[in-house]
Amino acid sequence: MSSLLTVAMPKGRIFQEAVELLRQAGYPLPPEFEDSRKLIIEIEEAGMRFILAKPMDVPTYVEHGVADVGIAGKDVMLEEERDVYEVLDLKISDCYLAVAGLPEQKEHSVAPKIATKYPNVAAHYFREQGEQVEIIKLNGSIELAPLIGLADRIVDIVSTGRTLKENGLVELEKIREITSRIIVNPASYRMKAGVIDELVKRLSKVVESKEEIK
Amino acid sequence: MSKPFVFEKPMGMRDTLPVLYQVKQQVRTVMEQEIREWGYQFIQTPTLEYYDTVGEASAILDQQLFKLLDSEGKTLVLRPDMTAPIARVVSSSMKDVSYPIRLAYDSAVFRSQQREGGRPAEFEQVGVELIGDGTSSADAEVIALMVSTLSKAGLQEFKVAVGHIGFLNELFVEILGNEDRAEELLRYLYEKNYVGYASHVKSLPLSSIDKKRLLDLLHLRGGEEVLKLAEDLTAVGGRKAISDLRELFNILELYGVQDKIVLDFTLFSHMSYYTGIVFEGYTNELGFPLCSGGRYDQLLGEFGRSAQAIGFGIRLDYLLEALSAKEPSASRSCIIFSAENRKEAIAKSRELREQGRSVVVQDISGVGNVDEYSGRFQEVIYVIGKSEKGGAQ
Structure with a gap:
């Protein structure tokens, strides 16, 4: 095994922003980094090995220690509840978790049905609200569910609200803000404390300077 | 539910095949030998215990317990750790033996995995409990023995992170004024959610100096120099803990194991179980702590024979994984x-x-x-x- 720091990166939405942050923090990621189809990319100059995973799986890789560090959305952290350190808010990929539905939806009063990609988060939220619901887990295109009568409401992440609007859905309640986080495996956090602290320090500087500009 | 196929085992249950058995046996023998040489006596306790006694007292979360009913309808648990059963023994069968008592064990423990595979639900733990001695000498002895046992087993690269629950409790109460507010913050540490911790601290009605003290806590990790930094953070609360740790460090030096130790004031692995120093051991290429322990001065009281106590447990399965077990030599x-x-x-x-x-x-x-x-x-x-x-x- 090499001494490279293994970093689990989420494919998709967050990826580009995360790469940009790492570059600003002074890690030399080559321009072709984004275009690669490889799932494991080693970049000796940065001292890192990147693995490209489904966003929902990033905390799993980190918890099991096959990745030392990962970048994961708070939505995923809440859903997965993995035993990892959440050390830095990168403040990228802003969005929020919300409950949405049709504007004139009649509530199913006996057993309201909620469709979501986040069954744990949804179950937890409605329990806190003192409401018993039935959760239907879907893997994507959640907006479809209330449209064709699979569920009364949905729980999903909203960034611009455009998808909801175009499908005639309205946001009913906001659950919480979501940003992406740096997460760290507990063993790596001690065994590789030097490199990881350095990474966190550099990234937090970038995040802070961006906040000031805002 | 479909009927299991004949090759299937319950989730997390694993077979030990001959080669692994032999390697395990060799490592186990070396570890037991070392622990015996430090004067600890091995004991065995039953696999099944009552939920209301050992199950309740154990540090293991309720959802991780394997529960079953006996013929009278009483709830039983498969022992989830060895510390609670040993506390039971010390308070009952061994109640006439005066403190301190040094006991050791090498036993399978059971923890149900609800989410997925990849982790065993039954695994062997080798450990010790030093009961009835609250001194720093006892703290140091247990940590030194753990380091020594791991070294004897052949593990070279590892670190033991040491923290102190008393320090956290007292610092938080000192700054926040009461235990409820302290507990809120402790929960963030327990959940390893430093982002949540930091934003919670920022939202509190505190002076900027106090906020900084709380935020700086997250950086209290490293060598002996961290003790000085910790001292700067506190006014009174936690001073005792710091002097305990300083003494501990000095004694560990006498044992010659201080190079394996890192201080980590953020270590907070259980909401209420531990009362003093806590520690966890890590090694390269292993994502989970392979051993852990700490001071638990409340547990014995639950069994009716109050005592200060400290112990460690080493997971044999993780240790073997980290040793990347050599083929046994015996032909x-x-x-x-x-x-x-x-x-x-x-x-x-x-x-x-x-x-x-x-x-x-x-x-x-x-x-x-x-x-x-x-x-x-x-x-x-x-x-x-x-x-x-x-x-x-």
Whole structure:
């Protein structure tokens, strides 16, 4: 095994922003980094090995220690509840978790049905609200569910609200803000404390300077 | 639910095949030897305990307990750790033995995995409990013994992170004023959610100095120099903990194990169980702590014989993984005989066994493919045919 720091990166939405942050923090990621189809990319100059995973799986890789560090959305952290350190808010990929539905939806009063990609988060939220619901887990295109009568409401992440609007859905309640986080495996956090602290320090500087500009 | 297939086992249950068994046995022997040399006595306790006693008292979360009912309808648990059963023994069968008591164990413990595979639900733990001694000497002895046991087992690269629950409690109460508010913050540490911790601290109605003290806490990790930083953070609360840790560090130096120790004031692995120092051991290429322990001065009281106590547990499965277990060196021989030479074969095997060899005595007519079978052994001795001299190979 090499001494490279293994970093689990989420494919998709967050990826580009995360790469940009790492570059600003002074890690030399080559321009072709984004275009690669490889799932494991080693970049000796940065001292890192990147693995490209489904966003929902990033905390799993980190918890099991096959990745030392990962970048994961708070939505995923809440859903997965993995035993990892959440050390830095990168403040990228802003969005929020919300409950949405049709504007004139009649509530199913006996057993309201909620469709979501986040069954744990949804179950937890409605329990806190003192409401018993039935959760239907879907893997994507959640907006479809209330449209064709699979569920009364949905729980999903909203960034611009455009998808909801175009499908005639309205946001009913906001659950919480979501940003992406740096997460760290507990063993790596001690065994590789030097490199990881350095990474966190550099990234937090970038995040802070961006906040000031805002 | 469909009926399990014949090859299936309950989630998290694993077989130990011969090679692993032998490696495990070797490592276990070395560890037990070391622990015995430090004067600890091994004990065994039952696999099943009452939920209301050991189950409730144990540090393991309720959802991780394997529960079942006995014939009277009482809830039982498969023992989830060894500390609670030992506390029970010390408070009952051994109640007349005066403190301090040094006990050790090497036992399987059971923790149900609800989410997925990849982690065993039954695994062996080797550990000690030093009960009835609240001194820093006891703290240091237990940590030094853990380090020594790991080293003897052959583990080279590892670190033990040491923290102190008393420090956290007192610092938080000092700054926040009461235990409820302190507990809120402790929960963030317990959940390893430093982002949540930081934003919670920022939202509190505190002076900027106090906020900074709370935020700086997250950086209190490293060598002995961290003690100085910790001291700067506190006014009064936590001073005792710091001086305990300083003393601990000095004693660990006497044991010659201080290079394995890192201080980590953020270590907070259980909401209410531990009361003083806590520690966890890590090694390269292993994502989980392979050993852990700490001071638990409340537990014995739950069994009616209050005492200060400290202990550690090493997970044998993780240790073996980290050792990337070598093939066992002991070889096996095989004597393959035909019925008319049985007597010689048995005599020969006795002779070899007396030399400490591991010998299989196999009737040739009981084997289908002799070439394939004999290939499994380092040495094969044939005692076949009318002639008394067997051909050795």
